[in-house]
Amino acid sequence: RNASELGYKGWGKWVWTACVDCGKCRWSRVRRGKSLNLRCKSCANKLKLYPRGREASNWKGGRRKHEGYIQVLLQSDDFFYPMAESSGYVLEHRLVVAQHLGRCLHSWEIVHHKNHVRDDNRFENLQLVSDDKHKQITLLENKLARLESKVEEQAKLIRLLQWQQKELGINASEKEKKDPNTRRF
Numbered sequence: 001r002n003a004s005e006l007g008y009k010g011w012g013k014w015v016w017t018a019c020v021d022c023g024k025c026r027w028s029r030v031r032r033g034k035s036l037n038l039r040c041k042s043c044a045n046k047l048k049l050y051p052r053g054r055e056a057s058n059w060k061g062g063r064r065k066h067e068g069y070i071q072v073l074l075q076s077d078d079f080f081y082p083m084a085e086s087s088g089y090v091l092e093h094r095l096v097v098a099q100h101l102g103r104c105l106h107s108w109e110i111v112h113h114k115n116h117v118r119d120d121n122r123f124e125n126l127q128l129v130s131d132d133k134h135k136q137i138t139l140l141e142n143k144l145a146r147l148e149s150k151v152e153e154q155a156k157l158i159r160l161l162q163w164q165q166k167e168l169g170i171n172a173s174e175k176e177k178k179d180p181n182t183r184r185f
Helices: 041-047 092-101 131-178
Strands: 013-018 025-031 063-066 069-073 089-091 110-113 126-129
Touching (some): 089 092, 126 131
Antiparallel strands (some): 063 069, 110 126
16 A cells, blocks of 8 residues: 555555564555565564663663752662652652651652752751641742842941941041031031
């Protein structure tokens, strides 16, 4: 059949063939009277002998960063593997707290970074909290940061006013020396 008859883009002939490994039937492109693909996608992927894990050329120790957080690759036989995503990676700060507690964390438990540095995963910097407590902590920390910035602004303004008073005081005393009839109010 033609590609357009099957709903595929492009040109060329297609034939209904079975996979040589599993026997699954599918449409395969034909060139010079022969099917281009003898195997289905899943069987062809099984045959790819790309090294995985430690044997791969781009292996980086099973650690990666995602949005500032460090993720660690766990083996499927690891006690903490139930905490991992489908890719096998778990957030390192969650793993550190779980190892310290000796149990897996529940999905609703949140690990808070006290100093807000996402890749600082020392146990002293981590705090296990529930969602509502985490929201309260975040709100209070944000309010504290806003108030601290306002205090800094006020301190700058006070220094500026003190400087202006000093300058005006010096200027006024200089004018009095020049013209003793000038009065200050």
